Amino acid sequence: MTSPTPEALDLKAVVRRAVAALDGGPPDTYPTTSDLSIDEELALHSIGWEPVELVSGVSIVSIPLGWWNWGQGEITAAAEAHRHAFANAVARLHREAARAGGHGVVGVRVESAVRPTHVEVALVGSAVRPVGATARPEAEVFTSDLSGRDFTLLSLAGWETVGLAVGASFVFAPRRSVGAVLGQQTQNVELTNFTEAMYAARETAMTRMQDAALGLRGTGVVGVSIAEGPMSFASHAVGFVAIGTVVRPGPAGHQRVAPIPVVPLDDAFVAFDARTLE
């Protein structure tokens, strides 16, 4: 016996309703959604903040054909596409957060990929606000890829989270001549063409990240993660991407956290290991 195929939903209508609901803004009785763990939510409440809504921002920006194949210097179209994709995704995240009444978005998961033809960026995080606070204009909403726990800790130490800073650069590494390849076959030698390309990509990307941080009027970037190396689809192009959360000291300045060392007395927990069955 086969069950009848359910009627396909009219996706456009569903999306339109969801978007319309966003436009109306949240009523007071609006239920809270968030992807924070219970621990994180409690930590947030301990400093007087609460989650209001799970928000997301997505953007896919195309890279014109032919940029990866051959050339020299920076692949500017790719870097531009990367910048636009992040800026759009962050702007959408902020718009959703502001409509939900959030003051900022924490625990943002950053999923991004650079493909031959496009750059895709997806951001998902929890909008948060001081308990019961009124909505803030979109331009004042902040984003952070730090967890709720890290946000709490920073805030206890007197630091404000300001936003996400991203820098990317893609550079061609000049090919070595056949003569050079053969001549260096048996030698210990630094490959200066690759080293220089990597340095160029890295300096440009880091500078862009720093400029973004200064633009947000931050005084520092913490938890910077870097991804570097040749592009999988174009081995003679190297890429460097740096992402971090911008912070600045609050009005009271840095507060000491005075940690105490602890020695856990738990025995190491041994999980089930399938290999023991062999």
Next chain:
Amino acid sequence: MSDAVNDLPEATEHRLEELERGLFTSDLSVNEFLLVKEIGFHPVGLVMGSSIYHTGIQTRKWSQSQELTKLTEAMYNARELAMTRMEEEAAELGADGVVGVRLDVNYYEWGKDAAEFIAVGTAVKAEDGVSRRNALGKPFTSDLSGQDFWTLHSTGYAPQGLVMGTCVYHIAHRGLGQTLSTTGQNVELPNFTQALYEARELAMTRMQDEATRLGASGIVGVRLEEKSHQWGSHTIEFLALGTAVNKGSDTVDLPKPVTVISLDH
């Protein structure tokens, strides 16, 4: 020193200038950031050095255990290049040291025998303005985490530098006669054992020599790595890595550890 700084690419200057004006970047986690602040250090910037290096070829005798000096030299040279470039950046920033240094080797499709050696860390500076540089007047380097740095500092120790020793060694194959004569017996294979011992000793000794040069009293957090990279079997790199430390003061600020039992499992 000015020569050394000029070795950095031009684009670096602009980035470091921004950092000198007060912005800091760091790959420390929030926990590490706060712990580094706790003992009076401030991060000044994410510093990095890299070198893409082509290792030469050295012939090995099938039945002879020997150090492959050309390959050892390559592994040393390439790491030194990366480390020195990182230190130059830190020095340019006026840092006292670099914490959380990661030293990696990556192989890409750039051709056989070419690898990227990279050193990344966060440069830190003492907030009281007193220099904490090592005996050579250079910023100290250390692969310790922010947590370890805090603990070490609270017990009066100061890191002096990331020290390493390496040795690429070819281990002789056993001859047919040897293999046949030991079939069916419990027996130690002295040539293998001896070769591994010798390679390890060479790497450890070289690491200790580096620490002595820094006037350090000890090396903590030593890791011994054995990797074949892309040389096939019977050729192994022994790499010993650790942080050389020196006792700076006798005051121990480390609070007495509290024992805890977590109730969550």
